[in-house]
Amino acid sequence: MNTSDFYKLVMESFIRTRVYVQIPTAKPVTVNLIRRSEDVKAIDYVGDDVPCYDLVVKGAPADKLSAVKVDSFTAYVCNYRTGKTINQVLGKSADFMFTMTMDGCSFGIGIPGKDGTVMVSHSNAKGHGSDEENHLAQQKQLIEVFDKNPFTQMLEPSNYRKGGDGTSITTFGMRENGEWKFYFQKWKKLSSRKFQTSGVEPID
Numbered sequence: 344m345n346t347s348d349f350y351k352l353v354m355e356s357f358i359r360t361r362v363y364v365q366i367p368t369a370k371p372v373t374v375n376l377i378r379r380s381e382d383v384k385a386i387d388y389v390g391d392d393v394p395c396y397d398l399v400v401k402g403a404p405a406d407k408l409s410a411v412k413v414d415s416f417t418a419y420v421c422n423y424r425t426g427k428t429i430n431q432v433l434g435k436s437a438d439f440m441f442t443m444t445m446d447g448c449s450f451g452i453g454i455p456g457k458d459g460t461v462m463v464s465h466s467n468a469k470g471h472g473s474d475e476e477n478h479l480a481q482q483k484q485l486i487e488v489f490d491k492n493p494f495t496q497m498l499e500p501s502n503y504r505k506g507g508d509g510t511s512i513t514t515f516g517m518r519e520n521g522e523w524k525f526y527f528q529k530w531k532k533l534s535s536r537k538f539q540t541s542g543v544e545p546i547d
Contacts, residue, residue: 344414346517356394357385357540360513361405362441367422371437373401374418377410385538421465428466440516450498461523498546
């Protein structure tokens with residue numbers, strides 16, 4: 344699957360990332376795109392049914408769910424850890440990047456190098472008190488990760504959710520014409536097995 348095909352797919356469906364890597368690696372990994380069976384349903388913002396997919400690392404527990412594998416491709420994974428900021432350098436070895444579902448976390452994007460590489464970070468700061476205190480802790484973590492240098496972009500909770508409205512996002516990156524670009528799909532969990540998407544937006 345190329346980047347154009349994936350972008351079209353995410354515009355027309357609900358895609359959830361379940362790509363946590365037990366042993367973090369700087370190298371890309373194989374990610375399987377699996378279509379969920381009838382046990383999981385999703386609708387778009389006007390209420391029409393859309394297909395449901397999971398993105399999972401090949402061989403991970405979630406990869407063995409009742410589902411049909413649609414495709415496999417190589418991707419960088421920016422890992423997740425509670426109360427920490429995890430970073431990942433994106434190069435030319437893959438055209439995709441994914442991180443775990445974000446529901447209050449921040450995502451930082453560094454300044455691209457001359458060779459096109461860029462560092463990204465998934466920042467989680469639960470346990471610091473209020474949402475505002477958690478947010479400030481995330482900002483501090485990101486500044487430290489990027490060595491106190493300005494980063495080009497930062498996706499914060501206030502950019503994709505209002506208070507505790509339950510909005511989560513699927514954050515992903517694609518390398519197009521040698522340049523990394525980043526996007527997120529907004530969605531809400533309506534019940535244990537039903538979701539609603541509300542569009543895809545660029546991180547800019």
